[in-house]
Amino acid sequence: MTIPVVLVAGFLGAxxxxxxxxxxxxxxxxxxxxxxxxxxxxxxxxDLLRQSSDGVVSLRNGCICCSLQGDLMRxxxxxxxxxxxxxxxxxxxxxxxxxxxxxxxxxxxxxxxATPLETAVxxxxxxxxxxxxxxxxxxxxxxQVASADICVLAKTDLVDEAGLAALRAVLARxxxxxxxxxxxxxxxxxxxxxxxxxxxxxxxxxxxxxxxADERFETQSWSSERPVVLAAFQSAVARLAPFLLRAKGxxxxxxxxxxxxxxxxxxxxxxxxxxxxxxxxxxxxxxxLIAERGRLDxxxxxxxLDASVDIEPIRSAPxxxxxxx
Ligand SMILES: Nc1nc2c(ncn2[C@@H]2O[C@H](COP(=O)(O)OP(=O)(O)OP(=O)(O)O)[C@@H](O)[C@H]2O)c(=O)[nH]1
Numbered sequence: 380m381t382i383p384v385v386l387v388a389g390f391l392g393a394x395x396x397x398x399x400x401x402x403x404x405x406x407x408x409x410x411x412x413x414x415x416x417x418x419x420x421x422x423x424x425x426d427l428l429r430q431s432s433d434g435v436v437s438l439r440n441g442c443i444c445c446s447l448q449g450d451l452m453r454x455x456x457x458x459x460x461x462x463x464x465x466x467x468x469x470x471x472x473x474x475x476x477x478x479x480x481x482x483x484x485x486x487x488x489x490x491x492x493a494t495p496l497e498t499a500v501x502x503x504x505x506x507x508x509x510x511x512x513x514x515x516x517x518x519x520x521x522x523q524v525a526s527a528d529i530c531v532l533a534k535t536d537l538v539d540e541a542g543l544a545a546l547r548a549v550l551a552r553x554x555x556x557x558x559x560x561x562x563x564x565x566x567x568x569x570x571x572x573x574x575x576x577x578x579x580x581x582x583x584x585x586x587x588x589x590x591x592a593d594e595r596f597e598t599q600s601w602s603s604e605r606p607v608v609l610a611a612f613q614s615a616v617a618r619l620a621p622f623l624l625r626a627k628g629x630x631x632x633x634x635x636x637x638x639x640x641x642x643x644x645x646x647x648x649x650x651x652x653x654x655x656x657x658x659x660x661x662x663x664x665x666x667x668l669i670a671e672r673g674r675l676d677x678x679x680x681x682x683x684l685d686a687s688v689d690i691e692p693i694r695s696a697p698x699x700x701x702x703x704x
Contacts, residue, residue: 382459384468384494385572386481388523389502390514391474391596391625391669392645394533396424398502398568399471403431407569412436412458412465414451416443418473419598419667423627427641430655434465442473442592444480452484455494467573468494474625475592475669477519478526498572501527502562506537507646508546515549519589524553529572533562537648596624597672601681602665603688606631611687618683619668620647622675628666629654633689642666664688 385402389395399413412434415424418441425437436454441447451470458468472478478499485496501523507514514520524530532550535543550559560571589595609632616626626644630651631637639662641654668680 380459380464381492382465382468382494383497383573384455384470384485385497386470386472386478386485386499387502388472388476388478388481388500388526389474389531389533390504390507390517390520390523392627392643393474393502393504393507394531394562395471395474395502396427397533398500398531398562399469400428400431402469402567402569402572403428405567405569406432406467407567407573409466409569409573410434410463411467411469411569412461413469413471414438414454414458415471416441416447416451416473416476417667418442418475418592418596418669420600421602421628421665421667423629423665423667424471426629428471442476443470444472444476444478445591445593448480448484451481452490455490459493467569473592475519475596477522477589477592479522482526497574499526499528500531500572501529502531502533503550503559504534504645505532505543505546506534506648509538509542510646512549515553517589519595521553522589527554528558530554530559531562531568532559535561535563595672596669597675597677598667598669599677599680600665600667601684602663603685604663605688605690606633606636606662607664607684607687608633608689612684615683615687616642616644616649619675619680620644620649623668623670625669626666628664630664630666631662636662 387395387399413428414436415428417424417439422437422439425435428435438447438450443451482499607630628642629639630642631639639654640651643650
């Protein structure tokens, strides 16, 4: 028995979970298991995906291209033995991962015989690239794009037409145009990536090896059992954003304590939208922050976030936890 695999990679906050969610919501008749790798200690992505499917396995607190590679292979072996087994597996890497390493492991003949890699997909964040063209020179971003059979251009709705045309012209230097598809087009990503065609023939990706994720990025999680004050939280985020690459989490605010909100920060763009109830609905707040190593004073970050916690009516120190690696 063989179970085809789709690998979804892309830079921090590019739109990977959004794409995988779309596959789980529109499975095209397949029973899809998702394996999701969160770089941080809190599995926000797994929670987001569990709202669409219960077949979600979380590998967190490390990176499946380095420290968790063995865990990924063991997880695939376990999924094959599951009763009933899934028809298809989607692996979402963390934004800090170099998929070239993972593709190499998946192409190992023994692994490939049971779980053949059907498509390596890399999500590209149009908005982030338009704001920060230096990303084109980033070795990790380049390796993510080079490793992909198909790239998905996300957040095209956040860039104007002229900006998009300029972006596509530069992207054409990295990937043939027909291999870059729009996230917003109407073809189901499940159908597109789990093709019925012959397996793809891949050339090993060349180029300089990006730094190991753990050497380049660091992450800290912060949580509070109490809700936070919106204005103070916004001001903490505004202070921290210039030093962060990515932050996400579920936060409840004092003015609506029964309504958990999903907070996302990618580059300088922050959004706060209602979180689905279910696994995320735990009250209080929990966040994952990711930065280039040495960029952020983490004690300062924790202090700023602590200051946003509501300490009324008990007037005691906020009850919070900080984990860092
Ligand atoms: N406007 C817009 N927002 C998008 C699109 N795709 C994703 N987003 C938003 O971008 C933010 C990050 O999306 P995710 O799907 O969580 O990104 P990710 O790549 O999984 O993030 P990490 O796993 O942390 O690296 C979220 O706020 C999404 O709602 C898009 O096509 N358009």
